[in-house]
Amino acid sequence: MECNSCSVASLKFEIKFDGETNQSSLGQIIDHLERREITISRKESVLQMDEKGAKEFLDFCNHFLETDKVMFRINREKWQPVSEMEHVFDMEWIDDVISNERLICHYQPIVTETEEIFAYELLSRFNNADGSTIYPNEIFPAAKSRGRLYALDRICRMTAVKHAVPLKDKKAFINFIPTSIYSPEFCLRSTTSLANQLGVNPKQLVFEVVETEKVDDVDHLKKILAFYKEKGFQYALDDVGEGHSTIELLAELRPHYMKLDMQYVQGVATDAAKQEVALKFLKKASEVGSIPLAEGVEEKADFEWLKQQGYKLFQGYLFGKPAAAPLEMAR
DSSP states (O other), rough: OOOGTTTTTOEEEEEOOOOHHHHTTTHHHHHHHHTTTOEEEEEETTEEEHHHHHHHHHHHHHHHSSSGGGEETTTTTTOOOGGHHHHHEEEEEHHHHHTTTOOEEEEEEEEEEOEEEEEEEEEEEEOOTOOEEEOOOHHHHHEEEEEHHHHHHHHHHHHHHHHHHGGGSEEEEEEEOOOGOOHHHHHHHHHHHHHHHHHHHHGGEEEEEESSGGOOHHHHHHHHHHHHHHHTTTEEEEOOOOOOOHHHHHHHOOOOOOOOOOOGTTTTTTTTHHHHHHHHHHHHHHHHEEEEEEOOOHHHHHHHHHHHHHEEESSSTTTTTOOOOOOOHHO
């Protein structure tokens, strides 16, 4: 059984009203919506309704209410100005992408110092029903606006596990957003079950925390990573740089792999400031027992410098761009 956040259930809108004019209009609003056979519930100055009702309400609101004193929220997330409601409606296309799982994964190689392929990062690629591409900078804001990040993250993880099957002895790095997981035991059960069902060895999968620098609830992240570790999976921290919070986070989480952000990789061979960050990162990796991985490598000079300092794994266009098939199979 799935929770509403991990599926594409009908959105539940809560709308609250401030101001004497707005609150005195509640009776009219309810009558207006009920005449259109829209089911609503009321608790003091808050109304709850489905998306069809919210669309009807917004039209009424724009004509008769003080809109700057009306707020709404969906699925019990944060309250927003009612002016943002139209944007939620406009992003309804994300529901179709998730419901019909309109995505595949592309493979980007991760190599050793000798340029042997060690692993692949599995990167989600999304499509509309007509086959046209939807870019990540469109898909994730749309999912966030409709409270679908949880559901989107889930299908990305599940799709990535399926794409890990042909890799056999190579590891698969799979991204996930920590804030999209309520309870590791509940939210990740389907992921672990699918891996078992497909015969994917847990040791093959490396779950990668994206937006490491934005992690606020470290205790929650620890619970997620402890769950992965208990099930035999490994984990990595992504986009780690020089910020105090992320460097210190490494000591607490002790990831199996840690990725140096590309902004400190590109041009590192000739940039003293970037070299300082890269060396500090390498020292911390050694202290916590993590394997250092440099991402975004595009120039041979940067690769050689990083390799000489002691970096073990590398990822970037120098070794291969994301592709629909693993590089070894494409040759």
